[in-house]
Amino acid sequence: MKRRVGGLETEFGLVCVRADGSRALEPEEAARELFRPVVAMGRSSNVFLRNAARLYLDVGSHPEYATAECDDWWDLVAQDRAGERIFAELTAQADERLAEAGQDARIHLLKNNVDSAGNAFGSHENFLVDRRGEFTRLPRYLLPFLVTRQIVTGAGGVAHVVPGEAGAGAGAQFVFSRRSDHMWEAVSSATTRTRPIINTRDEPHGDANLYRRLHVIVGDSTMSEVSTHLRFATTDLVLRAIESGRALPELGLADDIAAIRAVARDLTGAAPLPAAGGGTTTALEVQQRWLDHVADLADGEETEVLETWQKALDAVRTGDRTWAAQNLDWAIKERLFTQVRERRGIDLEDPAIERLDLAYHDIDPARGVFFALQRRGLAPAILPEERIERARTIAPTTTRAHLRGQVVTAAQEHGVDHVVDWTTLRLTRRGAMPVQVMDPFATELPAVDALLAEIREQGAPAAEPPLA
Numbered sequence: 001m002k003r004r005v006g007g008l009e010t011e012f013g014l015v016c017v018r019a020d021g022s023r024a025l026e027p028e029e030a031a032r033e034l035f036r037p038v039v040a041m042g043r044s045s046n047v048f049l050r051n052a053a054r055l056y057l058d059v060g061s062h063p064e065y066a067t068a069e070c071d072d073w074w075d076l077v078a079q080d081r082a083g084e085r086i087f088a089e090l091t092a093q094a095d096e097r098l099a100e101a102g103q104d105a106r107i108h109l110l111k112n113n114v115d116s117a118g119n120a121f122g123s124h125e126n127f128l129v130d131r132r133g134e135f136t137r138l139p140r141y142l143l144p145f146l147v148t149r150q151i152v153t154g155a156g157g158v159a160h161v162v163p164g165e166a167g168a169g170a171g172a173q174f175v176f177s178r179r180s181d182h183m184w185e186a187v188s189s190a191t192t193r194t195r196p197i198i199n200t201r202d203e204p205h206g207d208a209n210l211y212r213r214l215h216v217i218v219g220d221s222t223m224s225e226v227s228t229h230l231r232f233a234t235t236d237l238v239l240r241a242i243e244s245g246r247a248l249p250e251l252g253l254a255d256d257i258a259a260i261r262a263v264a265r266d267l268t269g270a271a272p273l274p275a276a277g278g279g280t281t282t283a284l285e286v287q288q289r290w291l292d293h294v295a296d297l298a299d300g301e302e303t304e305v306l307e308t309w310q311k312a313l314d315a316v317r318t319g320d321r322t323w324a325a326q327n328l329d330w331a332i333k334e335r336l337f338t339q340v341r342e343r344r345g346i347d348l349e350d351p352a353i354e355r356l357d358l359a360y361h362d363i364d365p366a367r368g369v370f371f372a373l374q375r376r377g378l379a380p381a382i383l384p385e386e387r388i389e390r391a392r393t394i395a396p397t398t399t400r401a402h403l404r405g406q407v408v409t410a411a412q413e414h415g416v417d418h419v420v421d422w423t424t425l426r427l428t429r430r431g432a433m434p435v436q437v438m439d440p441f442a443t444e445l446p447a448v449d450a451l452l453a454e455i456r457e458q459g460a461p462a463a464e465p466p467l468a
Helices: 027-034 036-042 073-100 138-148 223-244 254-266 281-295 301-318 330-346 349-358 369-375 387-391 401-413 446-459
Strands: 006-011 014-017 022-024 046-047 054-060 062-066 106-110 123-130 157-161 170-177 184-189 196-199 212-218 418-420 424-426
Touching: 006 073, 006 223, 006 401, 014 027, 014 062, 022 027, 027 036, 027 046, 027 073, 027 106, 036 046, 054 138, 062 073, 073 106, 073 196, 073 223, 073 401, 106 170, 123 170, 123 184, 123 223, 138 184, 138 223, 138 254, 170 330, 184 254, 223 281, 281 301, 330 349, 330 369, 349 369, 401 418, 401 424, 401 446, 424 446
Parallel strands: 184 196
Antiparallel strands: 006 062, 006 123, 014 022, 014 106, 046 054, 054 062, 123 212, 157 170, 196 212, 418 424
16 A cells, blocks of 8 residues: 555543642543543533544543544654644643642643553554455564564663563663553454554444554654654555565564563664574564665655664664664663763662653643753754644645544534544534545545535634634
């Protein structure tokens, strides 16, 4: 599939604390406060926005943002950044309401996958794949790539380990990905109970005769635009190679779950991993062989993806972090933690490192450590500001999201009650018929044009809603 639609679902950690750092509100209460404007706008804590993205409160009081469908991975990064901005604005509004009520309380939203108690929450990637393909064959080739991809796109962090644990000594250790310790199966239909690398639940959000949705839940939430872009762009190229029908590198691992933990702890990328066919391989070898294999599939701007991918692998292979420490989350954090440890004379087990890790993922531009590094030129800022701001209110124009965004925008502007989801658009008046948009690539549809005309005829200009 040369042109592929994808999307990213991000669950955010939530904590509400006083000025002294003690807990002010329980997560459930803080989440209700955070979502007050959302509920006021859509009479629900589950809404679609003008940019066609979904904003909702997930199980466990996790605020979640799902980007609109994108077929350009930089559009997806812009949508992801827009989601951070929208939630940061909601957080600021909630803090202001709490202060007006006389409460010493500030809400922090963290894009970090793992909280201080060791609970995990997701960053899920979705890729459209052809229904005619042999889905059961796909994991055989994709799993080794996903297990080792963390040496490029991991968020980094500190894992607290015990003696005898595979690939680890006692104490604390910097790792490529903390998320890896929370994977328990290679492939499963579950998402929380066993938490697999690939989720097989068959919800295509499109024509089920033509499409299937690949749901990858192993990835880290990443702050760096480079890391987020590489997650999707490299995986897309590997999927394209698998779908091509040509011979593929046999890189299967003997135990995917044991391997994903071992890879996380091996910052050289060179530790031997038992291979399914006997012998051993390494994380670097798996990634390099996939990069070399897909090189002839890349064209135009995709050649830049290959160059960036190679730089990331070279940073692991050589130990020279010069480029990676300004572009990739795991390496930015590695440098930051090292500097703080040396300056303060502390080790990785010190609580200050854990607080720094959480602060790195704070999505508030004024409080988040990542954004402070970005302002100092120590973290990447690839997308122009105007592209991120546009993504807050304008849906991608080359996918079905364009139609959903038009309907939500028109309905809000004219004060017309409506309900939308990934495939359906409907007004809530009696007798209104739903409009189905089953083609993820559709950008024009007469039925949607008629629905937009009905909204404009039925409604009156409404006040600007509190959300984009």
